[in-house]
Amino acid sequence: MTATVVAAIGLGANLGDAALTVQRAAQSLGLLPRTRLLRCSRLYRTPAWGMQAQPDFVNAVALIDTGLDARALLDALLATEREFGRDRSVERRWGPRTLDLDLLLYGEAMIDEPGLQVPHPHLAQRAFALVPLLEIAPDAAIPGVGAARNAVSGLDLSNIQPL
Known part of the structure; x- marks a missing residue:
């Protein structure tokens, strides 16, 4: 049997029916080859990060x-x-999008290759990813950083609203 790894995937959208898109995308993760969906957090409404003049994200x-x-x-x-x-190819960085899927964690791996960085390089600064991660994996650790709960403790959580 092939060895498997537990990975954390961040999902986000702010165009169209963002909530439905995120729900359907989460379900589609379980359809990837040799992959099983273990669990998904609830949905959160969060303000845009980076380029802020755009709709809130789910x-x-x-x-x-x-x-x-x-x-x-x-x-x-x-x-x-x-x-x-x-x-x-046509989007602006940190701009609006129909769907964003980020590989946040891949087991305990630390990978730094062209086009692939794990853990996600901004994970420890992004409450919109840490809050749902900690909901479903309260003991999650960010390789090279430490406990995810310690990272989130210094961030502003006031504008992250569960849906």
Whole structure:
């Protein structure tokens, strides 16, 4: 049997029916090859990060158990974004999007390759990812950083609203 890894995937959208898109995208993660959806957080409404003059986001985090290596998983996530109508070639960085899937954690791996950084390089600063992550994985650790609950303790959580 192939070894598997538990990975955390951040989901976000702020165009169209964002809540429905995030729910459907979470379900689609369980359809990836050699992958099983373990659980998904509830949905959260959060203000845009980076470029703030845009609609609020709907965010969630899903935990999956996957036999895909990190690069293959990232490729599958990017393909899923495209299936949901995202075209990264025409977007502005941190701009509005139909769907954003981020590989937040891949087991305890630390990967720094062109186009693939795990843990996600901004995870420890993003309450919109940490709050749903901690909901479903209260003991989550960010490799190279430490406990996710310690990272979130210094962040402003006032504008993250459960839906």
